Amino acid sequence: MPELPEVEVILNHLNGHVLGGTIETFTIHRSDIVRTGHDLISWLQGSTITNIVRKGKCLIFTCQRSNQALYLLSELGMTGLWFFHRTLASSPQHLHCRIGLSGAQAAELHYWNPRRFGRLWLFALPELEAFMQRRFGSDALDIGEQPFVQLIQSCRGRLKPFFLDQHRLAGIGNIYANEILFRARVHPQAHGYRLGAPSCQRLYRIMHMVLREAIAAGGSSIRDFRAPDGSQGHFQEVHQVYQKAGLPCSHGCPTLIKRMQSERSSFYCSACQKKR
DNA sequence: CGTTGAACCTGTTTGC
DNA sequence: TGCAAACAGGTTCAAC
Numbered sequence: 573m574p575e576l577p578e579v580e581v582i583l584n585h586l587n588g589h590v591l592g593g594t595i596e597t598f599t600i601h602r603s604d605i606v607r608t609g610h611d612l613i614s615w616l617q618g619s620t621i622t623n624i625v626r627k628g629k630c631l632i633f634t635c636q637r638s639n640q641a642l643y644l645l646s647e648l649g650m651t652g653l654w655f656f657h658r659t660l661a662s663s664p665q666h667l668h669c670r671i672g673l674s675g676a677q678a679a680e681l682h683y684w685n686p687r688r689f690g691r692l693w694l695f696a697l698p699e700l701e702a703f704m705q706r707r708f709g710s711d712a713l714d715i716g717e718q719p720f721v722q723l724i725q726s727c728r729g730r731l732k733p734f735f736l737d738q739h740r741l742a743g744i745g746n747i748y749a750n751e752i753l754f755r756a757r758v759h760p761q762a763h764g765y766r767l768g769a770p771s772c773q774r775l776y777r778i779m780h781m782v783l784r785e786a787i788a789a790g791g792s793s794i795r796d797f798r799a800p801d802g803s804q805g806h807f808q809e810v811h812q813v814y815q816k817a818g819l820p821c822s823h824g825c826p827t828l829i830k831r832m833q834s835e836r837s838s839f840y841c842s843a844c845q846k847k848r
Numbered sequence: 849c850g851t852t853g854a855a856c857c858t859g860t861t862t863g864c
Numbered sequence: 865t866g867c868a869a870a871c872a873g874g875t876t877c878a879a880c
Contacts, residue, residue, distance in 0.1 A: 574873065574874095578873080649873085650858095651857090651859090651873075666858085686857080687858050687859080688856085689857065690875095728849070728850075729849080729851080730851090733850085736874090736875095738875080792873080794872085795860085795872070795873075796859095835851090
C-alpha cells in the first residue's frame with residue numbers, strides 16, 4: 573500500500589503533530605506486531621521523539637533520553653497506517669499499537685494494520701544501520717541523475733521488477749512503477765541495459781515528477797489510504813494506467829490499456845510503451 | 849543472475 | 865442470494 577509518496581505524506585503530518593513529543597506510554601495490543609526489541613519498550617517510555625525520517629517506504633523515529641537514543645522503525649506493508657485518533661481507523665480490531673504523547677500537538681498515535689504485512693522494529697543504532705544496509709538501496713527521491721542512470725544501465729532484467737526491488741531503489745511500488753513507466757513511454761518488460769542515456773535521464777525526470785506531484789496531491793487513496801488525520805489523497809484521480817485496463821490510452825492513441833498478470837499486474841499501452 | 853510461485857494475513861470484489 | 869475464487873498498496877524465500 574503506502575509507497576514513497578504516501579509515506580512522505582504521513583511523515584509530513586507526523587512532523588507537524590508528534591515531533592518533539594515525549595512518549596508517555598507505549599502499548600502493544602498484539603505482541604507479534606513488534607518484530608524485535610520488546611525489551612526496549614520500557615526504555616522508550618519517557619523518551620522524546622527528536623527526529624522522524626522516511627527511507628524508502630519505512631518511517632524511522634529517533635527516540636532520545638538524555639544523550640542516548642533508540643530507533644522505532646515502522647513498516648506499513650500493504651495496509652498499514654498511522655492515525656492521530658483511534659476513531660479514524662475503520663476497524664478498531666486492527667489497531668495494534670498506541671503511543672501516548674505529551675508536549676506535542678497530538679496526544680496519541682495509533683498503528684493500524686489489518687493484514688499485518690508490516691511490522692514495528694525497535695533498534696539501537698548499530699542494529700538499525702545493519703537493517704537499513706541489508707534492505708535498502710538509494711531512496712528514489714534522494715538519488716542523483718548519474719547514479720540513477722548507472723543503476724538502470726546495470727539492470728539486466730526487466731524494468732518493472734527493477735522498480736519494485738527495494739534493494740536497488742527504495743520507495744517505488746506497483747502503482748508508481750506503472751505510472752512512471754507509462755509516462756516515460758517505456759515498456760515494463762524493457763531491459764535497463766538496453767536503454768540509452770537520454771531514455772534513462774527521461775525516466776529519472778519523470779520518476780521525480782510523478783513522485784513530487786503525488787506527494788503534493790496527498791498520495792493515492794486507492795483503497796484505504798488515509799493520512800494520520802484521516803484525510804484522503806487525490807493522486808488516484810490523475811492515474812493514467814494503474815487499474816485502467818480496457819480504457820483508452822491517455823496519450824491520445826487508439827490503443828486500449830492492457831493488463832499483464834505477471835510481475836504484480838502491469839498496466840501499459842502496447843503502442844506507446846516500447847521495449848527498446 | 850533472473851524469473852516464478854508460494855507464503856505471510858484480512859477484507860473486498862467478482863463470477864458462477 | 866450464496867458461496868468460492870480472485871485479487872489487493874509489500875517482502876521474503878525456495879526452486880528452477
